[in-house]
Amino acid sequence: MKQHTSLTVPGFDDVIAAHDRIASHIHRTPVLTSQFFDDMTGASLFFKCENFQKAGAFKxxxxxxxxxxxxxxxxxxxxxxxxxxxxxxxxxxxxxxxxxxxxxxxxxxxxxxxxxxxxxxxxxxxxxxxxxxxxxxxxxxxxxxxxxxxVHPYNDPRVIAGQATCSKELVEDVADLEAVVAPIGGGGMISGSCLTLSTLSPDTKIFAAEPKNADDAYRSFKSGHIIADDAPDTIADGLKVPLKDLTWHFVSRHVADILLATEAEIVDAMYLAWQRMKIVIEPSSAVALATILKNKDQFAGKRVGVILTGGNVDLKNLPWMKS
Amino acid sequence: MKQHTSLTVPGFDDVIAAHDRIASHIHRTPVLTSQFFDDMTGASLFFKCENFQKAGAFKxxxxxxxxxxxxxxxxxxxxxxxxxxxxxxxxxxxxxxxxxxxxxxxxxxxxxxxxxxxxxxxxxxxxxxxxxxxxxxxxxxxxxxxxxxxVHPYNDPRVIAGQATCSKELVEDVADLEAVVAPIGGGGMISGSCLTLSTLSPDTKIFAAEPKNADDAYRSFKSGHIIADDAPDTIADGLKVPLKDLTWHFVSRHVADILLATEAEIVDAMYLAWQRMKIVIEPSSAVALATILKNKDQFAGKRVGVILTGGNVDLKNLPWMKS
Incomplete structure (x- = not known):
């Protein structure tokens, strides 16, 4: 069994090679803006729409x-x-x-x-x-x-280098981003963002967004070592998994802060995105938007990239139908 | 009371003037493609996403x-x-x-x-x-x-010239369209499409898509004069209204055919678009897609523009939640 989980940290060269390798197999996803959310937050938000990615997610x-x-x-x-x-x-x-x-x-x-x-x-x-x-x-x-x-879902240098192409496209398409916000579960997307932004746009602050109900990355970040929870319960089901050595490497070095959102805040943000932007995003994607909506002061006046990580949801079982 | 419903037929000059006038107040909406729907139909479909338009629709x-x-x-x-x-x-x-x-x-x-x-x-x-x-x-x-x-919803030359800017953007962005399919209710969008395409791309066939439950335009088209129904019942609630003199002018001269879709076909197409394209479209938009899915032979091998007219739906009351 071949494994790639020993600490082979990918570099930016690996990101360039990855982008060349995968370009014909993925979408260069669009970046959308929303007057509604800009008015609501006072920020200029640039939504990288990985919900439109092949197979419905940045993965x-x-x-x-x-x-x-x-x-x-x-x-x-x-x-x-x-x-x-x-x-x-x-x-x-x-x-x-x-x-x-x-x-x-x-x-x-x-x-x-x-x-x-x-x-x-x-x-x-x-x-x-x-x-x-x-x-x-x-x-x-x-x-x-x-x-x-x-192929591990996130603790694999090939996977992290691949996810890093998302932020690469984002900074190629949008100049002068002062912050990028992406959800964090195992940390593959955030690690890729760290890898790219620390090279191409080192002044851009990287914020990870996590469900309060699965805040192991937050507690890891604050305590300085990996903490793994057993079976956390959140609607953002892509974000239940713990950090591992490779993703911890990036998170501990490059993330500015980890922001938390409650389940209700996640569902509200998801609903608003569907209603106002007319896009289908999954709860994990909505976590990033939710943390911006509840931390407006931190982002007002800034140009902020928001990574909408995926759009795979069960349309027959939506969270706002449950009440 | 000023009215503009006497037969003042707008010309393509009016479309150019309209586009200049409104450009800073509307989105130039993106054109999306879908491997899934191309595989399903054998056609190359180009979706003009007016669901992303200001106020959520081409209107x-x-x-x-x-x-x-x-x-x-x-x-x-x-x-x-x-x-x-x-x-x-x-x-x-x-x-x-x-x-x-x-x-x-x-x-x-x-x-x-x-x-x-x-x-x-x-x-x-x-x-x-x-x-x-x-x-x-x-x-x-x-x-x-x-x-x-x-300002009448559709039987107004200013409104038709405005709607005509949608197909103008579409043919500017996508070359060699062999067909364009758009839903028909009162006929404002179809009339605008006729006005633009008959000038810029006269070989492009224009198909109108209508709910079978509100097929007054279909029966008008087949019989050669306007037929208006009293209160037709369809989930595509934007398409219940009848043709009027100005829209009949365009429909009767430039439409290749009117295709019908049942309520179930409309809901299925809407569900598939949400599920596979990750976009929120309203039932009226789905009518165009539904008619393509049920008339594959007519569109296979062709480059087809599909106008997704809007995305204003009640997210808490979706048609597939009703069973």
Whole structure:
């Protein structure tokens, strides 16, 4: 089983190589503005719309970089991951583009729609029990049998270099950003943003946005070491996972602050974005906007990039339908 | 009461003048593509996203053209219309930009959210009973009292010339369109598309898309004279109104065909657009997409413009939540 989780810190050269490698497999997503949110915050907000990305989330960048960086020999054995979320979907998309096998280990309790989406991109779903021990055992078996390359959802230098292309496009398209706000879960997007911005735009402050209900990155940041929570509960289901060594490397060095939003604030921001910008964003994306709306003083008068990370939601089960 | 409903047919010069007049008050909306829908149809679809337009619909174009075309003297008396939909909202938006009074006559039974939205843009709502006779009486009273200029939702050359700027942008941004599909209700958007395309791209076929449940334009087109239905029932609530003399002028001369979609087909197309393109479109917009999905043979292999007319929906009451 090949792993890339020892501390091989990617550099900006890796980001340039990644962008060349994945350009034909991803969208250069648009940057939208909103008079409504500018009026509301006093800031000039530039929304990088990764909800329009292939497979519906920024994760297609890192997955494509990992998949298309493999030698033909390694690629023949395929790739594998464990993820019931956007990374599993994106890895299936990228592997499908290269026409190589991909296995996604998912709890048997994951929604059928998520399994179907992975299969829709040509991925093979292998089910495990909904426990860490079962997941690890089943995943090890898959890798032993197939020799597949393990692409971790975020703690992988290839993945971080891929995610870093998002902020690269943003600063190419929008000059003089004084701040960039992105959600933080495992820290792949934030690490990529740190990697790019510290090179291309070192005066841009990087803010991570996290659900208050899953504030392990916030507490890690404040205490100076990684804290991992067991099964935090938040509607922003992409942000439940903990930091790991590689992402901690970037977060601890380059992030200006981590801002928190409550569940109600996340849902309100998501609703407002749908209503006023006419775009479908998932709760994890809304966390970034929510923290700006509640910290207006910090952003007023500034040019602020906001990374809307994805748009994969169950349209038949929206949070504002639940009351 | 000034009216512009006698047959003053706008020409393409009026479209150029309109575009100059309104450019700083509207968005030049993006054109999106979708691999998913291209694969599904075999066509190359170019979606003109008027759901991202100011006030959430293409109607801002015609309303802004009417408002900003008024002399200062006429403008001082304000504008007025009767509409509980996007036109009332858009006229309020445009009048607000010019800082002149605007009155929108609406049935007292219209949703509070629609009244609030008009007021949010600075419009004054005057309520009438939910009947044509009450609406006309109340509207006449408003105009008599204020001297406001009546801006009809579609049967007005200024409005048609404004809507025509949408197809103008589309053909400027996308070359060699073989067809353009847009929804038809009163016919303002289709008339504008006819006006522009017959001049700039005469080989582009113009298809109107209509709900089967409100197929008065279809029956008008087939029979050669205007047929108006009394209160048709469709989820595409922007498309219930009948053709009038000015819009009939364009429809009868330039439309290649009118295609119909059932309520279920409209909802399915709307759901798919939200799910795959991550954009919020209203049912009226989905009618155009629905007719393409059910008439694939007609569009396969062709470059097709699709006008997504608006994105104003009640997010708390979505059609797929009703079952």
């Amino acid at each position: 297609a960048r890192g997955a494509a970089n990992a998949v298309f960086g493999l030698s033909d020999t390694d690629a023949a054995a395929g790739v594998a991951t464990h993820s019931s979320g956007n990374h599993g979907l994106s890895l299936s998309y990228a592997a499908g583009r290269r026409n190589i096998p991909v296995t996604v280990v998912m709890p048997r309790t994951a929604p059928d729609a998520k399994k179907a989406a992975v299969r829709g991109y040509g991925g093979q779903v292998v089910e495990c029990e909904p426990s860490t021990s079962s997941r690890e055992a089943v995943f090890a078996e898959v890798v032993a049998k197939t020799g597949a390359d393990f | 801002a174009r015609g309303a802004a053209n009417a408002v900003f075309g008024l002399s200062d003297t006429d403008a001082a008396a304000g504008v007025a219309t009767h509409s509980s939909g996007n036109h009332g909202l858009s006229l309020s938006y445009a009048a607000g930009r010019r800082n002149i009074p605007v009155t929108v006559v609406m049935p007292r039974t219209a949703p509070d959210a629609k009244k609030a939205a008009v007021r949010g843009y600075g419009g004054q709502v005057v309520e009438c009973e939910p009947s044509t006779s009450s609406r006309e009486a109340v509207f006449a009273e408003v105009v008599a009292k204020t001297g406001a200029d009546f």
